[in-house]
Amino acid sequence: MTKPIDLPRWVDIAVVPAVATVAAFVVAGLVVAAIGESPLEATRILIAGSLGSAEGIGFTLYYATNFIFTGLAVAVAFHAGLFNIGAEGQATLGGLGAALVCLSLDRLPTLIVVPLAIIAAAAFGALWAFVPGYLQARRGSHVVITTIMFNFLAAILSVYLLVNVIGDPKSMAPETRSFGPNAHLPFAHELLRALGWNMPETPLNLSFVLALLAALGVHVLVYRSRLGYAIRTVGASQAAAVYAGISPERITMLAMALSGALAAGLAVNEVMGVQQHLLLEFTSGYGFVGIAVALMGRAHPLGVLLASLLFGMLYQGGAELSFDHPAITRDMVTVIGGVLILFAGALDGLFRRGIAGLVPRRAVI
């Protein structure tokens, strides 16, 4: 019998992932022990490296920014019953949109060019996701297949454009020239220095605040708005949506476009915040990890924030770990991430059953 197990919301989005995380670290600890390193020492370095210093925190939050955007993107599509695995491609296109605005308008004041560039990124990402949404709604082409295909298309398109059209002729690499200073998103260390705080230089920038606002916006959209109600209805039951007069086709296209716009936040962080020029493959797989983040966060914005923070710690702490202990390679850290995804995303039923027995429940009359 595989009946879904009803749990209170807070247990669903906080307790279950927490238990899964602990279990994942126990298993990962066994792996670390198996190669002759101390799991406790590894955990200590992981935590100290990610949260033990201002620099570590800066890097952790920078990574988390990417995961929040891609995690939210996957989560919004989830609510409509869609599995968007094209965040990579949508972010790639978002980067293109941002770069086009930044390259052509970076002489204008920051307050004009930066919002325009962000809007362009979102619009390009939305459009790139809208097409699979359209194909799903009107032609029944499965969104999982089309979004994967669109990832390849996006990669090829950006190679072509960077090599032949918008690339910097003075550079050997396929990349654009650097944007003018007006088109930069300010770094956290710049902002904090202006406030008199001295913080070491990290890639953390204003995008992190945008990511938090996006999480809040997604929460309001999904749980408080009429559109969110329609999205969740379509995701839960197409028949109920049709009965209610909600068009599943329209909602499918809309939800995909929203999802693509959120994925483009990854481009805002990387292209406008960190790199300040467009280059190839800046998405580096963050789009795929977003799937794990959304799964672990149960598609709830708060859960996505927490999961993003955890993966941010893993990325940053993991880098420190492989630096300090060469025996624990980056691949090893990837294994730990994989175990985490396995426990939190795929095997959470394992813990839900046990936890369900411990949580007091209101009886059904």
Place this chain on the structure above:
Amino acid sequence: MTADDAPPPAIELIGIDKSFGPVRANRRVDLSVAKGSIHGIVGENGAGKSTLMSILYGFYEADAGEIRVDGRRLGISSPEVAIRAGIGMVFQHFMLVGELSVIDNVMLGVEGGPLLASGSGRARAALTRFATDYGLAIDPDAKVGQLSVGQQQRVEIVKALYRGANVLVLDEPTAVLTPPEATALFRLLTALKAQGKTVILITHKLQEIMAATDRVSVMRQGEIVATLDTRATSPRELAALMVGREVLLRIEKTPRLPGAAVLEVEGLKVVDGRGVTRLDHVSFKLREGEILGIAGVAGNGQSELLGALSGIVAPSAGSIALSGVRLDRRALDPRELRRRGLLHVPEDRLRMGLVPPFPAYESAALGFTHEARYGRGPLFDRPAMVEDLAARMLGYDVRPRDPYLRTSRFSGGNQQKIVLAREIERAPKVLLVGQPTRGVDIGAIEFIHRRLMALREAGVGILLVSVELEEIMSLSDRILVMCGGRITGERAGEAADPNDLGLLMAGVTGEAA
């Protein structure tokens, strides 16, 4: 064990306990089913009948208690064990492969070797034997998908017998049958009994219990509250035992002259996505203050009729007029029809009428989220939604009275009350009602029927689709019978005769009979 000459009971359950989390589905259940008898089990939905039978068949393991088959204690840990002990189960939803023949379905899983020849020979012989022993004749080479529902049920019974069943458990076997098919089923069960087989019949229809069983056990809230000789009891007593109080089995209907036509349907036709005509030549008028019942076996176009009338399915021909206004393509949209006063309680509340994972207050606004009462602008006013449902929970006696509770956690009757309240509160002119009491307990049925009668009094035109003939007959002013997507007859509600309706449901119209 008692006296040596009395055979031990075919099935004996002693002190069965089963809990799901904090819910005790079965508590200290003792049940003894005599060999060669037909034993009925009645009870409301959620009384624990299905759980008990699932324990007997090895789907669940009891927390406490023991099972004895022919006096021998047995730990039934899986359906395989149950089958080996001679217990056969016929589910409400058949487990057949439509593409395969009867004989293939019968030997599926018990082919007896890598080659089919010997197995199919044995199955064929068994089928012949069943035909002579029990009058259970069925064409072994017919494709199961092309058989009628009643015949498919016979295949399920044959399957159980072929696996050596001495005890046959049938779960709501008549839910999908026409009255003549049901009569044939009971004749078969009597023949099985005459040959020494034991039958356990789970049903919520009291007439069936009275007609077919030797003894009957009544379940309520997980317990067996009484086991009686059928001859010594009455439907009234059984109903009172099931609910724990006296209930009205038949609803009082005041004579009432219906008013002007509110819904006029002319030549309605629906063709589904695969090009199959599901509804054809359907014409009728529904008047104010009238309940028009649509009788028929499930799947004969009733769902398509409701779909077309509520704007969910686009008709391919015909016209629909609401309050004298002919509806064009644009008006045949669920939201627009709601605005015009045509409301719809759908047949399948969990798939269509509610959103199971939503909190109840959100489900209670399904289809009406655009209304100003839930706030203006893109955001909805959650407290208004909650208050709205809280007030209706009071008026409709929905339990538990918790608007935040997840929709799926309410019982069937309470879910149905949430849907009904949502639709009725919008002051409909026309109310489409599909299977209003499917999976609803007796207490709630009574309540729902009263509400529908009150609406009729208030002048609402009600189109009632139900597969429960009893319900159609007790509520309707007029009855239309559907078969194969067409209307095969019309009868006045008072004068209707179940056998006559049964023939119409089977497609036997006046001229042909």
